[in-house]
Amino acid sequence: MAWLCEALDVTRFGFHAWLTRSPSQRSVNDEVVGTKVYARFKASDRTCGARRVWRDVRMTAQLVTDALVMAIWRRGKPDAQLHHSDQDSQ
Numbered sequence: 001m002a003w004l005c006e007a008l009d010v011t012r013f014g015f016h017a018w019l020t021r022s023p024s025q026r027s028v029n030d031e032v033v034g035t036k037v038y039a040r041f042k043a044s045d046r047t048c049g050a051r052r053v054w055r056d057v058r059m060t061a062q063l064v065t066d067a068l069v070m071a072i073w074r075r076g077k078p079d080a081q082l083h084h085s086d087q088d089s090q
Contacts, residue, residue, distance in 0.1 A: 005015050023031075040053050072078070 001012065001015070005012050008015070010018075036056075037053050040056050041048050044052070
């Protein structure tokens, strides 16, 4: 394992912590969405395109709200705020 830690340029402690920690909420959510996407693709006899899958699986108002809150949290409270919005729920 020492050679792997050297190759990845990480400490043994950090590598072991990464191996044993539980998955993050983001990883869990990604797994759930990925499973839904694959199920939808298979149900369409493998002909469903990205637009149809995207429409069927997520892009909820909660997802958009979470993304906005995370952006504000990561960058701190802004003096002024400009929010760019595309179409639909985005």
